[in-house]
Every structure is written in structure tokens, then in C-alpha cells.
Amino acid sequence: MAETIELTIKEDGKRIDAALAESGLEQSRSTIAAWIKDGLVEVNGSPVKRSYKPKEGDKVAIHVPDTKEVEKLEAENIPLDVVYEDDDLIVVNKPQGMVVHPAAGHATGTLVNALLYHAPLSTINGEFRPGIVHRIDRDTSGLLMVAKNDKAHKALAAELKEHKTERYYYALVKGEFKENNGTVDAPIDRHPKDRKKQAVVAGGREAVTHFEVVERYMGCTLLKLQLETGRTHQIRVHMQYIGHPVVGDPTYGHQAEIAGIRLKGQLLHAKTLVLTQPTTGKRLTFDSELPKIFKQVLNAIDDSKLKTDAD
Secondary structure, eight states: OOEEEEEEOOOOSSOHHHHHHTTTOSSOHHHHHHHHHTTOEEETTEEOOTTOOOOTTOEEEEEEOOOGGGSSOOOOOOOOOEEEEOSSEEEEEEOTTOOSSOBTTBOSSSHHHHHHHHSOOOOTTOTTSTTBSSOOOTTOEEEEEEESSHHHHHHHHHHHHTTOSEEEEEEEEESOOSSSEEEEEOOEEEOSSOTTOEEEOTTOBOOEEEEEEEEEETTEEEEEEEESSOOTTHHHHHHHHTTOOBTTOTTTTOOSEETTEEOSSOOEEEEEEEEEOTTTOOEEEEEOOOOHHHHHHHHHTGGGBOOOTTO
């Protein structure tokens, strides 16, 4: 951390992000909100949620992340796999290993750097997250929608918040399922002991993941998953929670090698995205192929497919 800012709340009744934005800090409200989401803002010694309303006299500590490496956002001529584009939005297929937006340790080479070279983006999320309506993890591949103007950004974000955007993922997970489908409804928040991880925590934020078995293999299962909410690491945390961590996940607990193939990250792909075009109101559906490494693994374990009643 670069520094810790400490201050005292002078009046109650306002949400924490609004109260801090009006306290004289140089940062924008969107930046402060991002810090709150990342667990960097504490009130009376404990991290709080964005909806928290502090009281007069509360002591606030803001652990400012070190952003010296991201002093200026540069457009970079990095190839993009653009699935769709119009005047309002871009749908891009992000490769595994690419960070979505710049942060400490990842000042360049991100999806945002590439997008800025490609087209103008909305400004709602601040200087370092332009156009980003939702994110996927660095080592998760797949479809991501990006707003090109503020009007479109507001519409896409509102649809996402209202659970009207449909997002379907494919994941290869450890273990075999007896059921064909199910739902994991378990609240997620920052891990109580490891700030870099998320966990199922009582009193955390609502998190709902639906899953359906696509294929059964000996020792692992290919799932199709639908996100009803969009918490950080949601699928990875939920799969670990039910005892079926995503294969290749370095954080939530499964091997980095399968069938003799060395993995560089989890086998999790945002395959399908369904959204409403902000201007026309037309419902749009986008689909993407599984990445090469994912297909290689499935081909390698093909002989271990298990018989099912449908076979």
C-alpha cells in the first residue's frame, strides 16, 4: 500500500462512498467505490460495504493501493477478438491471461489498453476502468461487454443489476455429480483471513450460481453455469464450497495439470452472453468457442467419459 488515509465522519445519513467523496479526497466517487469493493476502506477497524452508512464520529481508514505503475493510461495496439460492435457497445472474447483493466502490477497490456486503441469508451468508471461494465478474472477467458458511451454504460449496468443480462460459463470441475443440475445459493464476501481471496461467509453479499451437467468424466465433470449475481470469483468460490473446485484454479484449490497437460489457469470460460442493445432494445445473443487449451483437455480425457442414463 502506498499510504493509509485516516479521517473522522462529520455527519451521518450518507452512504460511505458519498461521504468520503465529499470529505475533500482527491479521488472520484467511482474510485472510492472500487476501493470499498476491494476491502480497502475500514470503519472503526472493519471493512464495510458500499451501502454502509457511517455515523458521526466514526473513524475511517482508507488503505490507498499503490498505483505508481499506472500514472497514465495508454492506448496500445494489442489484437482484440471482437465478436460484435455497434455505436453503443463492443462484445469482446478475452483470452486467458489478460487482465481486464490496469492496476498495480499490471500497468500495461490489459484489455482496457487494447480497447482504447480500438474505440472511444464510456467514462463512468473513471480513468482506469473506462467502458468496463463487468469483469472476468485474468485467468478466465470469454465474452465481456464494453460500453462505448455513458448512456449505453448506464443501460447495460442497470440491466446487469436487475439480473436481466444472461451469462453462461463452461467449467471443468473436480469430481463427479450425481445430480444433473442444481443451484448454489451461498453469500460471498472477502475471506476473513486472506484478503486476496473470497469465501462463502455468513452475512456476505447474496450470490447465486445455477449449474447443469454437460458431460461426465472419470474424476471430473464439465458444467454449464449461469450467474444470477456477479460477485468476485463467484463461480470459483461456489465450486470450491460444494467440493468441486475448477480444474487448474491456482487460488481455490485444484491441480495445475490434467491428462499430462500443464495449465496456466482455471478451465473456466464465459461462453455465452445475452443482453439488450441500449438504443434499439433488441435482445442480442453471443456465443464463443472454448479456448484451445480447454478443448485439448477435453479431447485428452474423452476416453474417460462416464455412461449416463441418456447414453
